[in-house]
Amino acid sequence: MPLKKEILDLPFYTQHSVVNVAKRLIGKLLVTDIDGQQSVCRIVETEAYAGAQDRASHAYGDRRTGRTEVMYRLGGCAYVYLCYGIHRLFNVVTGAENTPHAVLIRAGAPVEGVEHMAARTGKAPSDPSIARGPGNLTKAMGITLQHNGLELIASELCIYSDGCPVEESQIVSATRVGVGYAAEDALLPYRFYLKGSPHVSKA
């Protein structure tokens, strides 16, 4: 008997603590509907980026550029940007308007539509790395720069809870990946992942 899927509501995204949102997104379902092809994965790894005060964030020092503008919106929309000129990275904007908080979705475990993920990535459906790592996840799910700024409501890009609770003891916190340039902020425990999952990056 499958549990009922419920769309995450606005209060979830607009809550004060971006770190709490990052933690609670573990175990939620990311759903894309691209050209009528539905793909679903369970989020197993996230990272919080705490706005203007966080050296690792694009919005550090309150930098408002064309790229970061979407981070300043009210929580509940997508921030997708190009990294290293090659990879698209998907973030969930959180918090109040004008507070540039975001959660990077780093990895997922396929739930439905894995055949579409395989077609997009050229990997075998059984390959645990199919949506492992932020660049691989967007590729597998079909997320592109066109989704930047899109609200996470029932459309082609959305996040659901299926009521399946994740035990607190199963969520590991750690330092973020690839942010060595952020000085002391690189030491913050802003990365969360599902303990023991083969779909988590840098195990």
Next chain:
DNA sequence: TCGGCGATTAGCT
């Protein structure tokens, strides 16, 4: 205006 680097990844040594 230009040079360097980044919330990465795959492939090769």
Next chain:
DNA sequence: GCTAATCGCCGAG
């Protein structure tokens, strides 16, 4: 372990 791929942003000049 090292490097190429490739583009937006920023600091130096």
